[in-house]
Amino acid sequence: MTMNALISKEIDRLKERLLFLGGKVEENYDGAVAAVENRDGALARQVIEADNEVDLLEVELEEECLKILALYQPVARDLRFIITTLKVNNDLERIDDLSGSIAEHALFFADKPQCRLPFDFSRMASLTRRMLKDSLDSLVELDEEKAVRVREADDAVDDLNRSMYDAARRQILDEPEEVEFVMHAMGMCRAFERIADQTTNIAEDVIYLISGQIVRH
Secondary structure, X not given: OOXXXXXXXHHHHHHHHHHHHHHHHHXXXXXXXXXXXXOOHHHHHHHXXXXXXXXXXXXXXXXXXXXXXXXXOOOHHXXXXXXXXHHHHXXXXXXXXXXXXXXXXXXXXXXXXXXXXXXXXXXXXXXXXXXXXXXXXXXXHOXXXXXXXXXXXXXXXXXXXXXXXXXXXXXXXHOHHHHHHHHHHHHHHHHHHHHHHHHHHHHHHHHHHHHOOOOOO
């Protein structure tokens, strides 16, 4: 087997591992959102415990990338793919950590089903979920236009996060006894905003993979 064929085979294996990791991260995100929506403490704990599996997958994928770099010294597009994989791998692990943070807040909310959140939870969760899906799809499909749309969508999530502060302040003034609940809600909203930032990082990495352009700034 030629060197190019060997590298191609390793790249295909990396893609499979990365997609598997992405699927696990999406699954945990969905679980965290459902735990909040349904005030489901048991589901929240499952999401928190699932973080260990994602951590292990992230380490294994990084080691695989480093092995390929050392053994095959890839160049051009193959090198860009491995660099992108290393970065996306880290972004996905961080997203999973943030999903775990949402699940931790869900544990608190599970005992307060009557309290209202000081922001549009459904819209925030769905916008962020769409960004996560589209960022991974742009990677699988090598779709630069879809990656650009993910970057643009981040503004809407940022706007929701900013509006949350005014709503939280009003709710604390109206219901001072619920200040702890509101603080947990603010922490969860920030976690969504940071997940959106991480998906934007993935989209920017995809643009780099496709075009060689660094668009972070």
